[in-house]
Amino acid sequence: METAFFELRGISKYFAKVIANKDVSFSIQRGEVLALLGENGAGKSTIMKILYGLYKADEGKLFKDGQEIKIDSPKEAMKLGISMIQQHFSLVPAHTVTENIILGNVHGIIDQKLFREEIKRLAELYGFELNPNDYIRDLAVGVQQKVEILKALYQKTNLLIMDEPTAVLTPQEAENLMGFVRDFTAQGNSVIFITHKLKEVMSVADRIIVMRAGRVCGDIKQAETNELELSKLMIGRDLEWVTKEDRQESIDQEVRLEIQHITVQEKTGVPALNDISLALHKGEILGIAGVSGNGQQELCEIVCGAILPTKGKILLDGEDITERKIRARIDLGIGYVPADRSSDGMIMDMSIAENMLLKSSYNKKWQKHGFIDKKKLNQYALQEIRDYSIKAPSPEAIARGLSGGNQQKVVLAREVDNGEKVIVFDQPTRGLDLGAVNHVHQVILKERAKGKSVLLVSTELSEIFALSDRIAILYKGGIQGVFNSAELTTEKIGLLMAGFREGEVSNDAG
């Protein structure tokens, strides 16, 4: 048994309100791909941040090639050959690719030309197509990730840690990334990637560490396990999964929401939405698939009224609502669960009850002689807390103190009530643990059963397939096609998401 490349022994980490890691021990060999699997909040990111020197462990030791090491900062981690690419990239959007890569790796006067050449060469070596002069803010997320990887390679890393790397990629881009991982490890380097996606783990990992509630609850070779076993380890119990069979097949034929030839012109000249048309029926879930950044945000925003289209019309139950702004649309019964709840959907520093008021502060139902009827609001909030099993001490609890899943439940509860006719869900389960994901799915199905129209935008294909009656694929602001969900396979949808037109993609590809 050769000495492990890196080893963690007995690592514990406590934060002010939570135990992030407790007695975590595992090792990684050279040339090995290790998957760190677990739900959100399981402690995977934290333990890797300790290895990368961003956090300091409260207990435990670290070893490299059998020698004890101390990693007090990312700089020391890098000296040991460790690099980490986090979910939220550590890139400066306002600077160029070159400037980002040399940050921290250069001293004195900067010879721009020299570095540009170096980076171009390195990129070609790994088959990355990058222009060193591009500004990060102009690059697609998948390309930004390549810049992050290139930065790690520039620093001659031997252990590459990646946190949820495929979250922002198309299936094909994810394939490319996995290819890179295999090439990289074939050279004797190691990769740890943090994920909650079982399929990915089974396809590329050599060994899997499963974490739950801050502890390691499984250390298994990929060849010796399967998805079912892994998922049981991850959540610790069996879950009732939402499956296609559970759903009614029939859809009410009446159209409720019509999006007619909508174009949204951005200042940069390229339209964010280009002449799209969609029809949403009563009692239907229309799934919108696509890689982030292809117009999903704009689609949600024109439905909820945050932006007005440059061309085209929106009709609700036959009525033209194109010119109506957000407040009017709320009154008309359009609910919106945004992708980024902390910036668009909730006020973190206010209480649960106050957050419930957010969209209906103009509504007379909450007012008594001109003042806010606090009693009524609290009662309502309390009811929702019970109905949605929100883990919170009272309606007065501050939103920031709730877990991500519970925060999302608050938004859900509110929007489901506000959205009497249409509800738009944008990435409703991102960052939630499996229990919460299941709960959200059940809520969505319940609303569909009530006859509401649901627009479901998601980058999680499993979610799209599990819930949607019909699926539309969004690519560069245009609709690549609307299909009944039974017609599509992962392969086909992947190709559509990457821009191939319907005629170029045959069903045999599945």
Next chain:
Amino acid sequence: MINLLSRTIMMGTPLLFGALAEVIAERTGMMVTAIEGIFLMGAWAGFVGGYLSGSLIVGFLLAMLAGLLVAGLYGWICIYLKQHQVVTGVAINLLVAGLCSFLYRVIFGVPTTPLTVNPLATIPIPLLSKIPLLGQILFNQNILTYIIYLLAPLSYFMLYKTSIGLTIRSSGENPEAVDVAGINVLSVRFFTVLLAGVMGGVAGAFYSIGFLGMFTTNIIGGRGWIAFAICFLGNWNPKGAVIGTLAFGFAEAIAIYMQSIGNSALFPNELFIALPYIMTIILTISRKSFSVPAKLGVPYVKEN
């Protein structure tokens, strides 16, 4: 007219010291809202040092030290204690105002005639000052102005062509990226704040021992804030700071000139006194988009 332009350069000097200081510090994310207090402390210390020692150099050195201390307090509270930058700056400005009057009294008592020192002399540069027009305006100034002639392009070069400049600019845009690259963000920020203290101290001292020759409690009168505004309006770029400074220096030079020829009904003195401030307001309205450093004003907190 020549006199006016020459005055512009002279009055613009302290403003540019302050504006450049703000540009560098704000690029790391620190709005040095204590700048008015730094200027004032510099003016006070410069006068005290200059008067008591008889040497202006001592005065300026003391001013730099004083500015450093004030900036250090601001930096400590905002960077390490992570407190609110605007609130802290206002508090420090208030404290410094009280300290300067009080300590002036402690040291000098209540003099019957105002105490004065001889302000900075103009040093004409041989040859260059003989150039018609430009020579009079640009090369017949005091030593501080000549220093700023060098500092301005130097700060531009530093900010855009060196690694420290890249680090500074990145710290205000995405401090996490800098942290992850192994650089201590807090130290970078603190360093630029201290630098702002030194430069601001010199700027303040210009007013007391460089120009007026004495110290009054109102001597700064909002000019620290004008330097702050110039940084903003100059889009956090030394080039813009220079242009902004020329504009404000000119406004101030006109104000002084108009006051010397007395009041007129159509153009009362007060209008010229208010000119720089009105200008600032108009300029904040007209520029459509500013490249504000993304994390300006946000304390850097590692989730630890």
Next chain:
Amino acid sequence: MQAKLRDLLITNILAIVLGIVASGLMLLFLGKNPLSAYGVLITSVVRDGYTFADIFVKATPLMFTALAFAFTYKANLYNIGAQGQFYIGAVIAAASSLLLQNILPGWLVLIITLLLTIVGGGLWGAFIGFVKARYNSNEFLVSMMSTYVALAIMNYLLRTFLMETKAEYPQTDALAASVWLPRIIPGTRLHIGFVLAVLACVGVWVLLYKTPLGYRIRAVGYNAGAAEMSGINAKKIYILAFFISGALAGVAGFTEVNGVQHMLVQGFNPDLGAAGIGIAILANGNPIGIIFAAILFGALKVGGAIMGQMSGIPSSIIELMQGFVMVFVILSYFVRTWLENNREKRKLQKAVAK
């Protein structure tokens, strides 16, 4: 919650005490004994009804300027221009009173003047909100600059249109007694403006925490993006918040001109705006807290003035005390967060150990 409140009170009181102690130490530089100086201060403040009442007289305009800063602060906006809005209010108060004092009955003039100062100060402030909403200008800079412009306007008017009939000094004529704000305690300078100030504090508190509008203002202050996404027009809120803020500061001009000075002179109350910010910070933006913090600063002002009359102690001791107190209060914010985090961490470790 108990622990948090206890922390708040203790650290604030400690901050105030430390501020006073620090200023006292500075007195040593002058060769004065701080203990005896403070001793005289305390006895002279309480010995005399007039002096004691003066604390509240001084607190009155401070409450208004503090409310002005705190109000926009709740909307995440910085109104640094309260001093200027105060000047505008003062100018309007003087002009309106002088113009109407011989034409209309006193009480009517007072009401009209009050309304005019509200509108005047409000519009002067709303301009800032408008340019913020329309052009996304930096309201910090615009509000700060507007003070200097207001000062210039006031000085100009005092030298020209509003100048006294004697034409000797840049100041207005004295206001007729009919338009003086009535005294509420005879033998003192305490006038009805104080009641107005307290009512304003309560009113602002009710507005912010009990009404839908106040809710919307706070929502915009916490997270303008989320508020906009929820149908709240943040731009309208900016303008409204600055109007109310400016109006509040403007009313301070009314209380000072009609209640205390009974005329308008140059250079009076030059630090109301800054002190108001300090008070708002001390009270953490809470309107009810502002009542007490303003009274504290009023006491510091009266105390400082008395000390200033004692030979050898400069009046700048007031600013010194205010400055020290403010800095210590900011440090107390840090201490409270640190205490809170430590408490949570210890709770956690106890739970883990079980």
